[in-house]
Amino acid sequence: MNIGQRLRTIREERGLSQRELASLAGLTNGTISLIEKNKTSPSVASLKSLLDAIPISMAEFFATLEDQETPKVFYRKNEFVEVSPSSEGQVSLRQLGNAEQHSLQVLHETYQPGADTGPEWIVHEGEEAGVVISGEVEVTVDGMIEVLGAGDGYLFDSRLPHRFRNIGDTVCVVVSACTPPSF
Amino acid sequence: MNIGQRLRTIREERGLSQRELASLAGLTNGTISLIEKNKTSPSVASLKSLLDAIPISMAEFFATLEDQETPKVFYRKNEFVEVSPSSEGQVSLRQLGNAEQHSLQVLHETYQPGADTGPEWIVHEGEEAGVVISGEVEVTVDGMIEVLGAGDGYLFDSRLPHRFRNIGDTVCVVVSACTPPSF
DNA sequence: CTTCATTGACAATTAAATTAAACGCAATAA
DNA sequence: TTATTGCGTTTAATTTAATTGTCAATGAAG
Numbered sequence: 001m002n003i004g005q006r007l008r009t010i011r012e013e014r015g016l017s018q019r020e021l022a023s024l025a026g027l028t029n030g031t032i033s034l035i036e037k038n039k040t041s042p043s044v045a046s047l048k049s050l051l052d053a054i055p056i057s058m059a060e061f062f063a064t065l066e067d068q069e070t071p072k073v074f075y076r077k078n079e080f081v082e083v084s085p086s087s088e089g090q091v092s093l094r095q096l097g098n099a100e101q102h103s104l105q106v107l108h109e110t111y112q113p114g115a116d117t118g119p120e121w122i123v124h125e126g127e128e129a130g131v132v133i134s135g136e137v138e139v140t141v142d143g144m145i146e147v148l149g150a151g152d153g154y155l156f157d158s159r160l161p162h163r164f165r166n167i168g169d170t171v172c173v174v175v176s177a178c179t180p181p182s183f
Numbered sequence: 184m185n186i187g188q189r190l191r192t193i194r195e196e197r198g199l200s201q202r203e204l205a206s207l208a209g210l211t212n213g214t215i216s217l218i219e220k221n222k223t224s225p226s227v228a229s230l231k232s233l234l235d236a237i238p239i240s241m242a243e244f245f246a247t248l249e250d251q252e253t254p255k256v257f258y259r260k261n262e263f264v265e266v267s268p269s270s271e272g273q274v275s276l277r278q279l280g281n282a283e284q285h286s287l288q289v290l291h292e293t294y295q296p297g298a299d300t301g302p303e304w305i306v307h308e309g310e311e312a313g314v315v316i317s318g319e320v321e322v323t324v325d326g327m328i329e330v331l332g333a334g335d336g337y338l339f340d341s342r343l344p345h346r347f348r349n350i351g352d353t354v355c356v357v358v359s360a361c362t363p364p365s366f
Numbered sequence: 367c368t369t370c371a372t373t374g375a376c377a378a379t380t381a382a383a384t385t386a387a388a389c390g391c392a393a394t395a396a
Numbered sequence: 397t398t399a400t401t402g403c404g405t406t407t408a409a410t411t412t413a414a415t416t417g418t419c420a421a422t423g424a425a426g
Contacts, residue, residue: 003227018404028385033405040383043413044186045224058245201374214414216375223413226383373422380415389406396399 024053111166135172207236273298294349318355
């Protein structure tokens with residue numbers, strides 16, 4: 001659905017800061033930040049307050065949001081959705097399309113030098129594969145460690161504990177696919 | 184907004200029970216019950232799940248909801264919204280219009296025999312007045328107690344602690360007004 | 367009438383959204 | 397430099413929504 005991007009767009013169109021809109025709507029700037037980053041799904045009541053303050057109707061808000069929602073096939077690079085859970089800026093996971101509606105999740109991943117998805121192990125259902133586009137990444141799967149460079153790839157059962165680390169001194173870019181989508 | 188009534192209407196149009204819709208949407212029947220009674224404001228994500236299961240788009244849902252939202256002046260009796268906080272069934276507070284947008288709140292109140300808004304005192308901003316339509320009600324305001332019958336009325340500063348009790352053996356009906364709306 | 371199934375509602379618990387207070391960053395001015 | 401202001405973000409605590417496990421009421425079947 002990407003409520004967040006839509007809200008941010010119309011907020012910025014009006015030249016409002018998160019704090020300004022927050023005070024108009026009777027909410028806090030923190031809440032707006034979380035909503036715009038799709039870290040939380042606002043209650044209908046909260047969203048209504050925000051839209052009343054802008055102002056724009058719920059129907060309008062969702063109309064243009066759902067228009068672009070007819071089976072979408074092509075995505076420009078700025079349409080990828082950032083989904084990195086802990087946003088330390090070290091790891092960027094940019095998702096192709098609005099997942100959840102598909103049984104396939106494709107990510108455009110960027111690992112800054114030193115970036116690390118661990119040390120807690122990632123475990124989830126499905127299978128996972130990827131190709132390294134540039135840089136180097138150390139991939140650990142169920143105890144097996146390998147350093148992959150541009151052109152290399154991986155494929156494993158996601159239920160095996162796994163971890164990614166950029167141990168080099170250049171940015172590492174990976175394109176990966178998971179099924180079913182989860183993380 | 185009355186999300187609840189709108190949801191209930193379209194759900195019943197499709198001949199779905201709360202449980203059926205709940206399982207389709209991946210929620211629980213309890214949640215739907217609360218939403219339909221306007222006891223909670225669902226998250227956009229929850230509402231989306233429900234509407235996808237019906238199915239109907241968000242825009243559609245809010246469009247017809249906001250259509251009837253152009254400055255409404257007349258209300259049929261079935262359009263009053265029940266707002267009694269603790270629904271013991273003893274006290275019914277049916278609100279004229281969709282408050283919050285107005286600085287005046289009018290309630291059509293029904294007190295069953297023995298019904299009591301106490302013993303905790305009600306205190307809020309504004310003024311409050313009412314007329315007894317039928318039956319008898321004991322009204323206590325700031326320690327002053329009076330029993331009012333059909334045709335009688337009251338008017339006081341809402342900041343004074345107050346309480347209503349139907350001490351008779353017949354249903355008591357009162358029409359009241361508050362400003363600003365709150366309870 | 368009893369039994370079984372289904373309905374909507376509710377209280378207590380769990381999960382999630384929201385707040386309040388910070389933080390880091392960039393631009394500006396002293 | 398060193399404050400100062402305004403921005404978006406983040407974290408912990410609080411508030412609110414959602415779930416779970418009932419409950420009484422209704423209706424159909426035996």
